[in-house]
Amino acid sequence: MNKEYTLRIINTNIKTRRLGYIVSLADILGNSFLLVDDLQGKLEAWAEEHKSDLERYFSKSGFIKKSPKHYPARRYIHLAKDLRLVKISRNECALTKIGQPLLTLDKNKQNPFELSTEQKCFLLKRILENDFDYLFPLLRLIEECHSAQEIFGNFRRIVLDHLKTRIERIDDILKSSLFMKRIQLMMKWTQEKKYLEHIIYPRLDWLLDLQILDLEKFKKKIYQLTCDGKAFFEALKKMEAEIDIDAWLEDYYYETFGRCFIKDGVISFDTLKREKGLRVICDLLEEAFSKFSPPNLPFEHISANTFLEFSCTKLIGMKILPAFTQIKNILNSLPMYRFQWQPSMHDGFIMKI
DNA sequence: TAGCTCTTATCACGAGCTGC
DNA sequence: GCAGCTCGTGATAAGAGCTA
DSSP states (O other): OOGGGOOOOOOOOTTOOOHHHHHHHHHHHTTSOEEHHHHHHHHHHHHHHTHHHHHHSSOOTTOOOOOTTOHHHHHHHHHHHHTTSEEEETTEEEEOTTTGGGGGSOOOSSOTTSOOHHHHHHHHHHHHHHHHHHHHHHHHHHHHOOSHHHHHHHHHHHHHHHHHHHHHHHOOTTTTHHHHHHHHHHHTOSSHHHHHHHHHHHHHHHHHHTTSBOHHHHHTTOOOBOHHHHHHHHHHHHHHHHSOHHHHHHHTHHHHHIIIIIOTTOEEGGGSOHHHHHHHHHHHHHHHHHHHSOSSOSSOEEEHHHHHHHHHHHHHHTTEEOOHHHHHHHHHTOTTEEEEEEGGGTEEEEEEO
16 A cells, blocks of 8 residues: 555554663664564563663653563564564564664663664654654644643544544545544544553653653653754644655655754765765665675675665764665665665665675 | 454553652 | 552454464
């Protein structure tokens, strides 16, 4: 199905509130497969080891406590799956092509719950890709309402309005069936507050982790966008009214992220001299092949999506603002690599010649 | 292909904690 | 004491996968 007709909503639980656990989950997995039971145990052990880091963080919510049935750890693994960072098959878990770049991103050495710029950039993009239909209305609501009570009181209405607008734009009953189903489901809610706890609190905490919401205001129980958050939301609103989110994420997301959250010293990728641009991409390709190419194969190759996500996020770390199209153009011009893109698959590969 | 089993998504509840 | 927040866990229906 065309992604335009996909309902982008992640199933969350009130427990899944700290994005730092998602990063640690990727680190625990590394490049291997782990049984889900083992991963749950390791994640619980990691959480215990870093309990003091969470206590030093602005909020202790979302702590993974050891429990006989591993519910908390399991909820985070499901969140990582919904963000398409991990895949689970036959009770074995591994990072996806999209999840792999997470292993290579800059880390905050003092506290793993404080995300680096690269981690924020990467995780925010995953959240927008997979949860836009809850996150965008929530941001819109925070613009008007600043208390939890008001947000809870208006969330259902604003999501229903948002979904109805999406249906009007699709203008096709069959293709908009997922949106219709969700509307019907939300209309039937009898214990609204109980469901909203699991929907609103995790997202508010993600926004705090990403510093889209103001931490100082939050300490006074006020939910308010930071200046950077406001600028980013303005760009999102413009996008929502004009173009498809996937096209925006590929070609404008990194530029917008850099201009809103980094600001000082950022430059667009296309202002680099061609030689310098080629050198940067070749260095990133070497790094990517050493980290992501499957071993013991006669020819080295990596997924195009892995490289695009990896390279664009790393460029953000260098204060260079890229777009997928620019990177694809460079890849097409490199004689020592073969780059093939398959639009129908939204992916391709890069092979060393 | 029908029926069974397993998994997942959603809904639900009760209780502990915290701050006023 | 009360309301709001947080947490852990369970129930159930629907969907997916397997098998005869």
